[in-house]
Amino acid sequence: MEKDTLINENKLSIRSDKDYSIISSCLLNILKKIGVGTLKCAQTLFVCRELAVNVLVHGKGGDIIFSQISNANGQEGVRLTFSDKGPGIPDIRKALKGGFSTTGSLGVGLSTARDLSDDMHIESSSEGTTITVWVWK
Ligand SMILES: Nc1ncnc2c1ncn2[C@@H]1O[C@H](COP(=O)(O)OP(=O)(O)OP(=O)(O)O)[C@@H](O)[C@H]1O
Ligand SMILES: [Mg+2]
Numbered sequence: 001m002e003k004d005t006l007i008n009e010n011k012l013s014i015r016s017d018k019d020y021s022i023i024s025s026c027l028l029n030i031l032k033k034i035g036v037g038t039l040k041c042a043q044t045l046f047v048c049r050e051l052a053v054n055v056l057v058h059g060k061g062g063d064i065i066f067s068q069i070s071n072a073n074g075q076e077g078v079r080l081t082f083s084d085k086g087p088g089i090p091d092i093r094k095a096l097k098g099g100f101s102t103t104g105s106l107g108v109g110l111s112t113a114r115d116l117s118d119d120m121h122i123e124s125s126s127e128g129t130t131i132t133v134w135v136w137k
Pocket of ligand 1: 050054055058059084086087088095098101102103104105106109110111129
């Protein structure tokens with residue numbers, strides 16, 4: 001897991017599909033402020049979309065914390081933390097391998113989000129799931 005220093009933080013809830021427009025504009029604001037390039041912005045929006053949909057579909061709703069961060073080298077980035085109190089991920093290893101879905105979907109959201117972010121940390125139990133991703137400029 002990356003070590004980082006917090007610059008700024010914001011929290012929004014994920015209760016319905018409609019919440020995504022405010023979530024994506026909040027994320028885009030931070031990415032632009034940091035000066036993240038277009039491709040990485042698009043990738044990070046994809047990561048955020050997949051993890052937010054998972055919170056809704058699998059976690060029955062939750063929230064997201066947007067953190068503007070820097071590291072020891074002065075590099076800036078964003079840390080996104082998705083939390084829900086759903087049933088938890090039944091098999092994290094399988095879920096990260098891709099092609100595994102408990103809802104008959106493709107099962108590629110989580111593994112692609114991991115591949116498109118710089119780091120991902122998952123904590124999941126029968127009490128809920130917290131997924132953190134780091135994206136550096
Ligand atoms: N927040 C969560 N809470 C509980 N289970 C989860 C959560 N996120 C993912 N999972 C589990 O991990 C599996 C894989 O997630 P992933 O996003 O890759 O696939 P999916 O959501 O089923 O399909 P899609 O390809 O449409 O995203 C899910 O089917 C689900 O069982
Ligand atoms: Mg998914």
